[in-house]
Amino acid sequence: MKTIKGPAIFLAQFAANESPFNSLNEIGHWAAKLGFKGVQIPSWDARLFDLKQAAESQGYCDEVRGTLAEHGIEITELSTHLQGQLVAVHPAYDEMFDGFAAPEVQGDPTARQAWAVEQMLLAAKASHNLGLTAHASFPGALAWPYFYPWPQRPVGLVEAAFDELAKRWHPILDAFDESGVDIGFEIHPGEDLHDGITFEMFLERVNNHPRCNILFDPSHLILQQLDYLAFMDEYKERIRLVHIKDAEFNPTAKQGAYGGYQSWIDRAGRFRSLGDGQVDFRGIFSKLSANDFDGWAVLEWECCLKHQEDGAREGAEFIRDHIIHVTDKAFDDFADSGVNEAINRKILGLS
DSSP, X not given: OOOOEEEEEEOTTTOOSSTTSSSHHHHHHXXXXXXXXXXXXXXXXXTTOOHHHHHHOHHHHHHHHHHHHTTXXXXXXXXXXXXXXXXXXXXXXXXXXXXXXXXXXTTOHHHHHHHHHXXXXXXXXXXXXXXXXXXXXXXXXXXXXXXSOSSOOXXXXXXXXXXXXHHHHHHHHHHHHHHTOEEEEEOOTTSSOOSHHHHHHXXXXXXXXXXXXXXXXXXXXXXXXXXXXXXXXXXTTTEEEEEEOEEEEOOOSSOOTTGGGOOGGGSSEEEEOTTSSSOOHHHHHHHHHHTTOOSEEEEOOXXXXXXXXXXXXXXXXXXXXXXXXXXXXXXXXXXXXXXXXHHHHHHTTOO
């Protein structure tokens, strides 16, 4: 068993134009003061990070690591959630997702997709230059508008969508393999990989690629009413990253998992700050330890009620208190009788 590394924090929800959230040095200092030991960096945010430079310059990567090391902070992973999303976009979402892309490719889905793929290839190189072994991303979605079969889906529609998704991602996975980095796809509604079955459908189509793995976030599973602890056992060999995020699901006579088009505050299922929701984190940290998870416990703050800085401060303490310092001995070692093979055979009546 291994003791999980942490606490760490995903910086995407905290980056801003105001100090201390507008530079890597200052946000690293802020995170360290709260007790975090690692940061997951959103690679698209130029206020914190230059992805292209990181892919091309070892010196820049050394500088980035050094800046954070001055505050006792490590980089846990890079994230390409926004760029990965754009690898596969259904036309129904073209307008809404256009803002994720560079201005020069907006309004041109073909150019936008090519840009997204190039971003992923840069992320593979940058992760390697930073000495990282895992990477966080979204897979995008082609079939999501048809997740509920009404009207009846045409035969082969979903299969065609997953075939194309795998075709787009396979070369990217190969590039990450060359860099020695796993991609952890966040299992998330809105993505074609939104539960265990859909992950398996994709994994089969990329020929069980060794770099095709999972970013486990229990909040997205509890809102789907999945057994997220059993999920951890089913996919323990593929879970490479975790987001520690809380949620609650309180269905009523008027709404359930689909939320009735309500805002987050009024939905039956909603995200909460750590400790304020329904996720069994004692069970999750026990599973991570027992399953030899070799990564970081990364806080992702998303809450419809609590201020983000309170959520971060409380989250650092919450994760620290839940990380299990795994034992290096059995609890009953004191009763070891020191028997040997000969005595074992005698006990079994074999001598």
